[in-house]
Amino acid sequence: MNNIKKNRWKDQAFKFWGIFCTLLGLVLLAIFIGSIIVDGVQRIDWDFLTSLPSRKADRAGIYTALMGSVWVLVLTTIIALPVGIAAAIYLEEYAKKNRLSSLLEVNISNLAGVPSIIYGLLGLEIFVRIMQMGASVLAGSFTLALLILPIVIVSTREAIKAVPKSIRDASFALGASKWQTVSRQLLPASFGGILTGVILALSRAVGETAPLIVIGALTYVPFAPKSPMDEFSVLPIQIFNWISRPQHGFEVNAAAAIIILLLITFMMNGIAVYFRNKWQRKLK
């Protein structure tokens, strides 16, 4: 009897420990976001978004960094999207089970685990030096495109895999070729899932700092980029630059810029989750 009571008690104790752990991370995140909002929110106004960087903390803005992030995001999407989706279609619909396809599998799984800073070293040597792009928006976008490629491929494959086999069979039965089946049936049917994966991958790209520092993105740029070959900075690098300065004014700026960055990241995640739910309901 005593033993049973003890076991029941342990069971209850673990239950509360589990609840505590589950909430721990989220509560810490909430505390942190709260403290950042307290620090930074009064600094955010139209001027903060549209001013150029400055040595004086209270006059500095994030315009150039924000524009840099937008440029990089657009170019990264243009580069990574077609290649990622094409590779996923190949692996899911065309590849036969042989050594090549298992090599591709292992390789993609490994690439997804390569630290982002290593992609920076790759980009520095290949795009910045050998292809002589310099520390340009284009070089940064290529680097980030390689970084998110495995994520795009994996999520696209899952989306295509989720399309019921009956749709493929029906299409082939009507005499459609493989590519007709892929382009007119599978891609439209998996569009929501692909979109979700792509948005999540891009939200990762928006927050990346290290690889862009390695390829030589600037911590101080006086002007927003006007072409893909211009030098650039991005929002996370601007934040990093402000964090590393001793004056308190810059810490406030960093907090304010973090609020903007988090807004962008969380918004993208929210949109992705929305599309995923909508698409999953449609698929059923």
Next chain:
Amino acid sequence: MRRIKELVIEKALLTSALITVAITAGIILVLSFEAFAFFREVSIVDFFTDTEWTPLFSNKHYGILPLLSGTLLTSFIAVAFAVPVGLSISIYISEYAPRSFRTSIKPALELLAAVPTVVYGFFALTVVTPFLQSFIPGLSGFNALSAGLVMGIMIIPFVSSLSEDALHAVPDSLREASFGMGSTKLQNAFRVMVPAASSGIVVSVILAISRAIGETMIVAIAAGQQPRLTLDPTVPVETITAYIVQVSLGDVQHGSLEYRTIFAAGITLFVFTFLLNTVSYRIRKKFQEKYE
């Protein structure tokens, strides 16, 4: 005509897939080419045995050990924090919590991994370090402890999500048999479910370690930039990744020995994470066969 079109499309798709192989080949070639040039000037024995790393000073030493110890120290703190917490979360969600809780809490936890790392660095430096200083006297403004703990928060979802998937995949018959024998939820969790899902849990832990070793911005911001061979979590250290950032921010000439140090450091990092990822991939493949 249609045949040819189909063939061309298939080849184009295959080429896209092969680009991923080219990326891996590119990484290995670039790293080994520059590292090879580095090791022509610095002996590989010194690299692994010298206890000082001072390539940016006039008295130059090229021993990777201080960077390695910094990397392992911060990663160890992160993993020691994230694994017990993440594992408890996964057990709670799969064995205790109501089903509806699972679908809402998992995306919420994954938000922890979606926060950009530069933001976590700011958190470590401006919130966690001052907080720890209030009861750890002598804690330096830059230290491995605070960076490691915050990194731990970041990797919680890596552990909890994958472990939960593994626990979820265990057939219900095992659970029912265990309850039928009169076990409590706790006994069932630790004596039946965790052993049954052990390969998946091991994979999640390995991936978390690999993630911690490669993490850059948190340690670059909050752990300091002083390479130091120590296991003391209260003093500034430098990790491999933080060193690469430090050099990249400075004005280092292309082709110089300083420039090559970041590739020598990079290849060390790459080898570590590559081994961890390969091991986890192998285990995962085996595990999938077990239950499918």
